[in-house]
Every structure is written in C-alpha cells, then in structure tokens.
Amino acid sequence: MSKEIENHSNLNQSANEPFSSVLERHASRRDIMRGGLSLAALGMLGGLGGLNMARAQESGAQKTPLALAFESIAGSKTDAVVVPKGYTAQVLVPWGTPINDSVGPWSADRVVTPEYQANSVGMHHDAMDFFALSEESASREFVLALNNEYIDQGALWAPQGGPSNQDSGSRPADEVRTEINAHGVTLVKLSKNSDNVWSSDAGSRYNMRITSATPIEIGGPVRGSDYVVTAYSPDGTRTRGTNNNCGHGLTPWGTFLSGEENWPAIFTKTSSRTIDDNRIGIPDGRSRYAWETAAGAVDEVDAEFTRFNATPSATSASGDYRNEPRTFGYMVEVDPYGNTASVSTEAAAIKRTYLGRFRHEGAWLGKLTAGQPLAFYSGHDARNEYIYKFVSKANWDPADANRPGEDYDRLAIGAKYLDAGTLYAARFNADGTGEWLPLTADATTQDGQRLSTALGLADDDLAGVIINTCDAADLMGATPMDRPEWATVDSNSGDVYVALTNNSDRTAEGTAATFSNGGSDIDGPGVAYDTAPTNAANPRANNQAGQIIRWREPSPAATSLHWEIFVFGASANDTDNLSGLTELNQFASPDGLWFDDRGDGQGILWIETDNGYDGVAEQTNDQVLAVVPSALSHERGQAPVVGAGNQQQLKRFAVGPNGCEVTGAFTTPDKTALFINIQHPGNWPADPGAATQDATRATDGSVRPRAATVVIQKADGGQIGV
Numbered sequence: 110m111s112k113e114i115e116n117h118s119n120l121n122q123s124a125n126e127p128f129s130s131v132l133e134r135h136a137s138r139r140d141i142m143r144g145g146l147s148l149a150a151l152g153m154l155g156g157l158g159g160l161n162m163a164r165a166q167e168s169g170a171q172k173t174p175l176a177l178a179f180e181s182i183a184g185s186k187t188d189a190v191v192v193p194k195g196y197t198a199q200v201l202v203p204w205g206t207p208i209n210d211s212v213g214p215w216s217a218d219r220v221v222t223p224e225y226q227a228n229s230v231g232m233h234h235d236a237m238d239f240f241a242l243s244e245e246s247a248s249r250e251f252v253l254a255l256n257n258e259y260i261d262q263g264a265l266w267a268p269q270g271g272p273s274n275q276d277s278g279s280r281p282a283d284e285v286r287t288e289i290n291a292h293g294v295t296l297v298k299l300s301k302n303s304d305n306v307w308s309s310d311a312g313s314r315y316n317m318r319i320t321s322a323t324p325i326e327i328g329g330p331v332r333g334s335d336y337v338v339t340a341y342s343p344d345g346t347r348t349r350g351t352n353n354n355c356g357h358g359l360t361p362w363g364t365f366l367s368g369e370e371n372w373p374a375i376f377t378k379t380s381s382r383t384i385d386d387n388r389i390g391i392p393d394g395r396s397r398y399a400w401e402t403a404a405g406a407v408d409e410v411d412a413e414f415t416r417f418n419a420t421p422s423a424t425s426a427s428g429d430y431r432n433e434p435r436t437f438g439y440m441v442e443v444d445p446y447g448n449t450a451s452v453s454t455e456a457a458a459i460k461r462t463y464l465g466r467f468r469h470e471g472a473w474l475g476k477l478t479a480g481q482p483l484a485f486y487s488g489h490d491a492r493n494e495y496i497y498k499f500v501s502k503a504n505w506d507p508a509d510a511n512r513p514g515e516d517y518d519r520l521a522i523g524a525k526y527l528d529a530g531t532l533y534a535a536r537f538n539a540d541g542t543g544e545w546l547p548l549t550a551d552a553t554t555q556d557g558q559r560l561s562t563a564l565g566l567a568d569d570d571l572a573g574v575i576i577n578t579c580d581a582a583d584l585m586g587a588t589p590m591d592r593p594e595w596a597t598v599d600s601n602s603g604d605v606y607v608a609l610t611n612n613s614d615r616t617a618e619g620t621a622a623t624f625s626n627g628g629s630d631i632d633g634p635g636v637a638y639d640t641a642p643t644n645a646a647n648p649r650a651n652n653q654a655g656q657i658i659r660w661r662e663p664s665p666a667a668t669s670l671h672w673e674i675f676v677f678g679a680s681a682n683d684t685d686n687l688s689g690l691t692e693l694n695q696f697a698s699p700d701g702l703w704f705d706d707r708g709d710g711q712g713i714l715w716i717e718t719d720n721g722y723d724g725v726a727e728q729t730n731d732q733v734l735a736v737v738p739s740a741l742s743h744e745r746g747q748a749p750v751v752g753a754g755n756q757q758q759l760k761r762f763a764v765g766p767n768g769c770e771v772t773g774a775f776t777t778p779d780k781t782a783l784f785i786n787i788q789h790p791g792n793w794p795a796d797p798g799a800a801t802q803d804a805t806r807a808t809d810g811s812v813r814p815r816a817a818t819v820v821i822q823k824a825d826g827g828q829i830g831v
Contacts, residue, residue: 356471
C-alpha cells in the first residue's frame with residue numbers, strides 16, 4: 110500500500126499476542142544488540158543465510174554462490190532514476206498512454222475525460238507481471254498486466270487546477286467517472302526492437318482496461334450468498350469494479366491475480382453498520398474521493414454513483430447497496446490473454462473469494478509441486494493485521510500449466526484450484542515455529558467455541574466466515590504483524606519472504622500494549638490496539654524502518670512452519686541498526702519483493718521500498734536493493750541479519766525520483782531486463798508528453814508528473830545483476 114493513502118486506523122479488535130511480544134519472549138533486545146544470541150535464538154534469528162546454511166547441510170555440499178557484479182550505488186535525491194554504471198533505464202507506458210486508437214495522443218496539457226481514461230493506461234502503477242505470447246519470444250514481447258492503485262487528483266485535474274468539490278458539495282459526474290476509470294488493471298502488449306528499446310502496441314487485441322466500473326463475476330464460497338445481494342445483482346453473483354489494486358499474484362495456468370487493498374475508503378455507510386463494516390474500516394462520513402456525492406446526477410446510469418453509499422435505503426438488500434462493500438476486498442483473477450468463455454460476455458474477471466476478504470496486498474504462489482495442493486500467501490496491509498495462506502483442495506496437475514499463444518478457458522482452471530480449499534491465518538510462536546490456523550466454520554477458537562458460533566453464524570456458513578475473515582483470524586489466535594506487505598517465494602527451496610513494512614504504533618521497552626477501550630481485554634467490534642511495546646523484532650519505539658521475515662514449510666499443505674527474521678531496515682546512523690546496514694545499503698519500509706530464480710538452486714531477491722522514515726529519507730529516495738540469499742553466511746553469535754561479512758552481499762541497485770515509491774518488479778526469462786514501477790513521482794519524467802524516454806534524465810523545471818513503468822537493462826545486453 111502506498112503511504113500516500115495509508116490508513117492509520119487500528120482496526121484489529123483482538124487481544125491476540127502481537128509478533129512484537131513473541132519476539133520479545135524469544136530473544137531479548139539486549140542480546141541482539143550485542144550479538145550474543147542464544148543457540149535457540151540463532152535458529153530463528155540466524156540472520157541472512159540462516160535457512161540457507163541449513164539447506165547446505167542437508168545437501169552435504171556448499172555450491173559456489175551466485176555473485177552480484179555491480180557496485181552498490183550511492184543514495185540519490187534527484188528528479189531522476191539512478192542505476193549502476195553500465196546500465197540503462199527507459200520510461201515505458203506512463204499514465205495516460207493510449208492503449209487503442211479510439212482516443213488521441215497524450216499531451217502534457219491533456220484534459221482527461223472518462224472516455225480518454227477508459228482507453229489509456231491507468232494511474233499510479235503498482236504490481237505487475239508479464240504473460241508470454243510464445244515460449245520463443247517471451248523475453249522480447251508479452252502482455253503486461255499492471256495494477257493501477259489509486260489517483261493523484263492534483264495531476265489528474267492539473268489543467269483545471271484540481272478536482273471540483275472534493276471537500277464539500279456534489280462532485281461532477283464526469284470527474285467521478287474519470288477517476289473511476291483511472292483505477293483498476295491495465296493490460297497492454299509490449300515489445301522491444303533490435304536496439305533493445307521497448308514500446309507498447311496500441312493496436313494489440315490484448316490491450317484492455319478493467320476499472321472500478323467493469324462488470325466482474327463473484328466466485329468461491331461468497332458467490333450467490335445473501336451477503337452480496339445488491340440491486341445490481343439480486344442473485345449475488347456479480348459486482349462492478351475492482352479498486353485500489355496493489356499487490357498481485359501469478360498463477361501457473363497463466364492468469365493474473367490482482368489484490369484489492371485500501372478499498373474501504375471509497376465507500377461510506379452512515380447507519381445500520383455491521384461488525385465487518387467496523388472491523389475492515391468502512392468510513393461513516395464523506396468517502397476518500399466523494400464519488401457517492403454524484404448520486405442523482407441527471408445522467409447517472411444504473412446507480413453508478415449511488416452504489417458507493419452503503420447506507421440502507423430500501424426494505425431489503427436487493428433494493429439498495431448496503432452490501433456493495435462486501436463485493437470488495439478479494440483477489441481478482443484476470444485472463445490477460447482475453448479469453449473469458451467461462452463468464453458472461455460482459456465480465457472480464459472473477460473475484461476469488463476463497464482467498465479471504467480484507468485489505469489484500471497480493472497472493473503469491475508457493476513452491477509448485479506436481480501432485481500436491483497449491484498454496485497462495487497473502488498479507489493484510491495494516492498495523493497489527495495478519496498473514497494468510499490459501500491451500501487448494503485440488504492437487505496440481507502440470508497439464509493445466511499455461512500454454513502461451515493458445516486460447517482456452519484459463520478462468521475455468523482457476524475455478525478448479527481457487528474456488529475450493531482452505532484459508533488459514535498464521536500464528537508465529539516464540540520458539541521459531543509457527544502454525545496455520547484454519548478459518549473454517551467448524552474450526553475451534555482459542556476459547557473452545559466453534560468458529561461459526563463465535564461469529565454468530567449458522568454452522569455451515571462458510572460464506573459468512575469469509576466475509577468476516579479478519580474477525581475469524583482474531584478469534585482463532587493469529588499473530589498481529591507489522592503491516593504485512595508483499596511476499597515472494599524462493600522457487601527452489603520454497604522459502605517464503607514477507608515484507609513487514611513498519612508499525613509506528615510502538616512504545617518504549619517495558620511498556621504494555623494499550624487498547625482503544627482503555628482495558629486489556631478485547632470484547633467487542635471496533636476495539637483495536639492503540640500501541641504495542643518494542644521487542645527484539647521491533648527494537649525501536651515508533652518503528653518506521655520495518656523488517657523482512659521468512660519461513661519454510663514441510664509442504665504447501667502443511668500447517669506448521671519454521672521462521673526467522675531475514676533483515677531489519679534501518680539508517681546506517683541508527684543506534685538500533687540491528688542488521689549493521691551501511692550508507693550503501695541502508696533502507697527502510699521494505700514493500701515490494703521479487704525472487705529472481707537464476708537456476709542451480711540460486712537466485713536474486715529484489716527489495717523495493719516505500720519509505721517514510723526520515724533517518725533514511727534524508728539520505729536517499731525510495732530504492733531497489735538486491736541480495737543473493739544463498740551467498741550469505743552466518744556465524745554463531747553474530748547479530749542478525751547482515752553481519753560484517755555479509756555487507757557486500759546486500760547492494761543498492763536503483764533509486765527512484767523525488768517523491769516516488771518504487772514498486773512492481775519482474776525480470777524477463779532471459780534475465781536481461783528488470784521491470785519496475787515508479788509510483789506517484791513528484792516531478793518526473795523529464796518530458797511529460799513522451800511515451801518513451803530516458804528515465805535517468807533529470808527534470809529541468811516543473812512538469813505534470815506521471816507514474817510509469819521503467820525497464821532497466823545492461824548497455825551490453827547481458828544479464829542484469831551479475
């Protein structure tokens with residue numbers, strides 16, 4: 110989630126032990142700071158390479174590690190992208206780039222209309238992935254699937270000096286339509302020429318926009334239930350739109366999973382609030398963009414604006430939009446190849462409700478093994494929220510693998526694996542073990558109740574459990590975490606990495622957690638943590654630097670795990686610089702993660718940041734770092750996570766322009782290009798009217814900023830990073 114729209118409310122009503130105190134009980138802050146960890150602590154907090162050393166011992170030999178061949182670059186505070194010597198960076202498909210010939214070209218003074226935005230690249234690029242058109246051309250041309258997380262109203266409405274009636278009064282209908290069309294998912298074909306210059310193809314049949322107005326099917330346990338009955342879909346099978354799409358997932362059958370993350374604020378509900386409205390954070394006043402205020406416009410079609418006000422107005426749910434928020438908060442499956450045979454001709458995607466309903470960061474596939482279930486890992490990006498895993502009922506059949514260039518019903522395969530299974534929430538124990546707690550109607554809660562009973566549901570109401578995912582995790586005893594953001598999986602070992610980006614609600618060592626009801630027990634909806642004390646994993650009050658956790662499981666369907674901290678973010682000048690970071694690799698607020706498999710059991714972990722911590726922000730803009738986990742060593746008694754001998758293994762690879770977040774990442778199959786996204790830049794790219802340009806060119810003067818994809822390549826055409 111971009112810090113630009115971060116929700117600072119504490120919505121967790123549980124009294125579950127937070128991850129902070131789990132670590133506090135396991136290894137003391139003093140021991141970590143002095144490097145004198147116990148053997149038990151070393152097993153969990155063994156630092157970079159702790160699990161990799163175990164892997165080497167299992168195999169009986171240490172392989173020659175992959176090495177990063179670039180020099181770590183200095184921090185930057187400029188209106189430009191900075192990359193290592195010998196590399197190039199090119200701007201690609203910035204916001205507003207047309208994806209077909211129905212609208213005119215972009216210009217720096219373009220007045221954006223609903224029609225123009227519906228037929229051009231959306232705003233504020235986030236997670237993305239590529240979908241090959243053939244195995245042979247996969248590194249030269251593909252369909253890019255790109256999330257458009259939210260909007261910058263200042264840039265969107267720059268020609269008129271900003272949005273109309275944002276804070277009071279009714280918003281103009283066409284402004285609201287334009288903003289709705291700027292959200293969602295963009296699909297666009299990309300290719301590179303013989304000079305290694307990339308461009309988009311505005312005439313491709315694969316190009317498509319899915320916005321906050323696009324008809325979308327509802328799948329999984331929630332489909333057809335009373336919880337999602339609306340005036341638009343009285344049978345509870347459809348909705349309109351996907352919003353605040355942040356993290357993603359990639360399925361092995363060739364579809365894109367898009368996470369609906371900070372979506373609650375687009376709605377308002379002033380009365381008849383339910384427990385899930387409070388727990389998930391639906392506001393009761395004017396919504397983030399006040400789209401609901403356009404309701405009643407003379408040209409409103411099919412309650413297109415009315416639906417954002419979830420206050421009941423009819424005698425039943427089929428007559429109003431009280432349930433509209435319950436059609437959001439899911440992973441949305443999109444077929445980027447454009448085959449939608451399994452859904453109606455109007456629907457372009459399906460919401461896979463079995464993966465849970467919350468502020469989804471994404472859903473990342475675990476290690477893929479024939480004959481075993483699939484696992485997808487998700488984080489709920491908010492303070493003191495949870496990590497989840499969905500395990501499919503069906504075992505993986507390699508015959509279902511993606512066949513680029515062929516048209517067939519990929520969404521039907523998605524239903525096979527994503528509409529039946531089990532959703533779990535994670536509990537992390539102080540001894541370095543963990544458990545996956547089932548969120549099923551018949552699961553037993555911490556206090557011995559049937560989960561459905563504890564939630565006030567009928568015994569067989571699985572749809573109700575999914576609608577109330579957060580409350581279910583509370584009751585089962587999941588561990589509140591420090592804003593779980595992106596995950597990535599080492600495809601060789603199956604090790605799972607999750608970025609815990611920060612948690613400013615931390616108090617000094619020795620204090621107790623406090624709750625918004627003033628007591629120590631959580632006994633009703635809407636009651637949340639106010640603060641949690643510092644501990645080994647978060648040894649700083651007002652922790653803004655974050656950390657990355659990783660774990661290993663016996664198999665995708667396992668309900669047990671072993672975990673450790675991989676790296677702590679910090680400024681090099683911090684007293685509590687637990688990982689010993691230097692000026693050349695200091696970072697804070699890890700967000701995006703991408704594991705780049707290089708073969709022979711090794712790969713590069715790319716780390717992206719969305720930093721709001723002054724200690725690092727004063728030195729550098731948001732950035733991309735690289736580390737080879739299998740190349741790291743760890744010695745007994747060494748402080749986690751990056752010891753002195755490992756400092757050269759964690760390197761800063763790229764820095765974004767002023768004001769931006771660096772997010773989204775993937776590499777081409779031949780490893781000659783790394784694609785990243787630059788979200789909400791303050792004054793970049795240098796040429797605000799060009800679709801392609803040098804990303805490293807610093808802006809001269811002031812421009813209308815545009816989020817964009819950036820492709821980084823070696824000038825000599827070789828593999829990046831090595």
